[in-house]
Amino acid sequence: MAKIAVFDSGLGSLSIIKEIQKNMKADIVYFADQKNYPYGNKSQAQIASIIKKTINLLEEKFTPDIIVVASNTPSLMLNLQIGKVVDVKPPLKLAQKKSKSKKIGILATKASVNSKGLVNYVTENNIPKSYEIFKIDGSNLVDLVESGKFLNNKKYCKKIIKKSLDDYIITENIDTITLSSTHLLFLKKLLEIEYPKVEFVDPGSLVAKKILHKIKNKQSKRNSLKIFTSGDIINFKNKLNKIGIKNKINYLST
Template sequence: MVRIAVFDSGVGSLSIIQEMQKTFKSEIIYFADSQSFPYGKKSQAQLKKIMRKSINVLEKFSPDFIVVASNTPSLMMNLVTSKIFDVKPPLNEAKKLSKSKQIGILATESATKSKRLSKYIQKNIPKSFQIFKINASKLVDLVESGKFVTEKKYCIKIIKKELQVLHENQIDVVTLSSTHLPFLKKYLQKEFPNIQFIDPGNIVAQKIYSKIKNKQSKRNSLKIFTSGNTKEFQNKLLKIGIKNKVNFLSF
């Protein structure tokens, strides 16, 4: 049985996990480090410490692979090994899809300000393209708080306010470069019907599948842990239809 550990600072991992479960069968250990939410407002030094602790605690489960299901640390530090997968903006896909050559990257505050993102863009996108780095931290909060389920009108209001830049330019492709953001995709598509929103979850799932396709499990299983309040996180998951028991996991 293939065992994969997936983690971030909250419910963002679930968008990656859902794509993984559609693509292949495995045992998944999901760790929501709620105590460290949000990653998007942490410094590189703080994130480095959090990543080291999280990976060390997940190694105790003896996973075959570990997925850092967050764009922010993936962009701000080099985490990839033969065992560790990360999530970065799918710029090659965006480049192929864009006709206006104007691409938006929705990411957290830390990610949009990081030099690593700038270097990543320079490496993957020709100078003929215009890239808009858009702070989506308030949208991440809509997902983590559960308001995207319970307060739809409020969500639409925040999306309109925070993403005015999408109306003001000829952006035709946007990467959802926080794993929380795919939960808002329906809202985004309704508000911006002429823009294609790319979720990198399937890309990550396909990369893992290429490694495990000949040794899949017979069925999917999911064990959930949090570093925060288990009842609060359980209630958060119930709002989005996930009934699995939540266990406490300490560093």
């Protein structure tokens, strides 16, 4: 049986878990490290300490076959290509294929946008010089998801989305944007309604395929999901209930 641990600083992991469950059967442990939310405003040293501690915790407590760091911020800022760890990075190559205007936005947290890791990642992808890459701070949009406002205040969300993206999409003619925070997938429908001519590319299916390749001979007979948080259990349970997840929530300290 395949056991997969998936974590980030909150709700973002769920977008990756959804794609994993679409592609395979596995026993999934989901850890929402809300105590350390947001990753996106922390230094590289802080992120490194948090991620190392969390990976060790999940390893010791659950002995998973795969550990998914379901956040672009540490995936870009740290070298996580080790052993059973799978990271999540912006689907830049896919965005390149989809873009007609040759103007691509990378919508990410403040820490990701300002990181040397993102500069290196863009270089590693060998995007032709004819393409223009825009790094867009989407921290306010991440907050819309983690706060739960995306569930009950669509009008406010629309206002923040337009404030964050209008200048790039209307003025710069960007036609493709990578959702380079797993939280942002919860806003995908709102983004598509607001900007119907823009392609919003998410990394979920690419990550799921990478995991399937690693565990294809160890699939479980059914999907199961155990949920843990380092934050307020009741508050987190209320958020999950609103998006249709009724699982028991357990406390796990980092």
